[in-house]
Amino acid sequence: MTEHAPRGRADAKRPPRRPGAPRRPRFRTALPGAGPVAVPLALLVCGAMVMALITQETGAFGLATGLALAALPVPVMVALLHRAASMDAASRAGLAFALGWGACAATLVALVANGVLVQWLLADPAGLPRPRADALELTLVAPVVEECAKGAAVLLLWLHRPRAVHGVLAGVCAAAMAAIGFAFTENVLYLGRAAAEDRLLGTPVVDSATAATFLVRVVLAPFAHPLFAALTGIGLGLAVVLPRRRRLARAVLPWLGLGGAIGLHSAWNGATGLGTGGFLMVYGLLMFPALALVIGVCVHARRRQLRAVREVLPRYAGPDRPGMGEHTALGTSRGRSLTRRLARRDWGPAGARAVIRYQDTATELALLRDRAERHGGVGPAGAAGDLARREAELLWRLARHRGPAITRSLRGAALVEAQAARPPA
Template identity: 45%
Template sequence: MATSPPYPTRPPTQPRTRPHWWQRTWVRYGAPAVLLALAGAVILALVREQTGTQGFLVGLGLAVFPVPLLVAAFRWLDRVDPGPWRNLLFSFAWGACAAALIAIVANSFATRWIATATADPGGADTLGATVIAPVVEESAKAAAVLLVFLYRRRHFTGIIDGFVIAGVTATGFAFTENILYLGTAFGTDQLTGDRGFASVTAATFFVRVVMSPFAHPLFTVLTGVGFGAAALSPGHRRLRRVLLPLSGLLLAMGTHALWNGSASLGEYGFFAVYAAFMVPAFGLLTWLAVWTRQRELGAVRAELPVYAVAGWLTPAEPFALGSMRARRIARQYARRHAGKPAARTVAEYAAYATSLASLRHRGLRGRAGADYVVRERELLTELWRRREVARPALDHAARATAPPLPVAVPPWPAYGTYGAYGAYGGHAAHTAPAPYAA
């Protein structure tokens, strides 16, 4: 019985090339971290200058409330095929530091320029809030989605990835913006002689943190949906891959402008826009995210049986991996019998299997990249390395949750050739040995 994949991870004849200095790991990760840290230091200094030290601390303490809930919600959406944490950390840091710095500098400059040109400070503020701010802020947040889309393409494969990256970026941006607004409100209360959390601070907290913590994520998620749809488009449809993100960005700017402009629609304008537009839009996007998540699970159940036929998976695994309940049972079983490292291994196994199913799903539709074969081998190798720990747990979960009849596996001829990959046929080029040990 073989104990390793039927092919080497790196061909023996493949030369090892030394990467250029800009391709080295410490440069690729260190340079963005340093730049974001500098942007964070500058934006915090600017916010503290506008709010004062006491206002800054109060704003910071109040603004942090919605952050864990929003990040947890986006992470829940990403549980089927979770991306790496470093992408989320980059997105949040970009929103909180770089995008916020760009917005505060550009908005202030544009508003002052309009006020000087028109000699109408009130009109400049209204124009800045309804026209300038949506364009600047949504463009700055969209830059994070674009960077992840371009440089972390392997982890950006669909609409859910766009949802999560855009939502976390906007959460970071809203966090910094809330510090500014809440700190300024607190300073206003102090200037009027009120002590503690008086009317302006309480009203600002209620509107920004209680009623509309999802506002910025809602706007930017539209951009993320555009990028996610572009990721699903075939590679030869270049115009579509450009127009879809631009359309999402324009929708984000439009909804942001409508939201900001609601303050000028009269006493009840804000509540009218909130009830007639924001809540339905939030519900629609939530439904789209959950529906897309279920489609990802369906793709797992549909695409993995072929690897079970080839011997890479046991027949029960596609069913177990296509059910979040079965995955949870598998992790619990592994933790109970072998500790937390085993549970983490089962979670990694499920993530790699989901990525494999997603890759094959895109390949069948001509949407996978030129590195399909290499990526498939990498994912199969990662599954192989974790099989001894993950399989008993997944088999147990399958028995605990499976229907009475076994999961049907399509006949082998259905998986001969497809799309742009010709005679390769995916798995057939490197079939795993069978049977496996129980």
């Protein structure tokens, strides 16, 4: 109902800034010195060039078929990553940039670089025969070029938007999102090429190259590229969270992550020439353990972040910040989900959005303070003055957005969490 609408709605009139309150930062793109439109426009140009190159090879029919089939797994994978990154509100704009980078810029770099390097391998003085050049491209050239192109998204975010890559989970999600975009465009090429060939030959659907390509790339291995890139994200994320005094480890870990991504990618590509038995062996002995490793790392990182929220937020609790007292509702996955459901049930979609904004801000505050304490009182991306300024801004945003929907939903979820934690009589 209208009289119960929470404060801080997007359609509400913005109140005047209080004296001493920090100014809201202006919108920042992922890269410095660029306006709000420059980066998306550049990525769209790269995407248009990639689509033109694919159309030259597959034709309009192949392009349309490839786009339709390659798009099928993307929403599922993006939703899974978005849920994994739900603790990192500051990274959402970064995830969007990573997705666009992988689908457009990284693919364009890979198409051009792979083609140039293959031509160099075939030409004098290298003089390699075509089969050896193709094998070398598959197992060495393509993995190096593609993993470096995908990893560049995480590096750019880390350099120019450090809040988007502030830990292991954020690094994994950014790298995997870039890989999802890359895999989508690559699947458009392979599926479009197969569809054009099947149409030319009149092959039945069941025995078609399109069906076989779809089975391998979309059904059996949709997470191949995200898995490779996740290793790069782990390496860079670990380097970010380590203290500054550990310079050697911070310098080596990103390269180790990139090397692991290239090695796994190379083994996966090489498995295609080992027959069905070799392919299944690589699938079981390398891909599954690597996937289990990445999932384990992400689960551990998420639990550590939730623990930081539970430990840090109570320090900010007080008469002017009553919501911080319900840290159990903000520091557990079940409590966060229950808070959103209660707000939606009692206050509608506007209440749920207000709670999500409050959760995001409170989580960012807790992680900011936790990272600063682990780095000796200074955050990994700035000086003590920047830390204090950012902390004050987040506290001001919490006070501004707090309303009845937030307070009551947090208290209700905290009560349920307390009852669930109470031992049975």
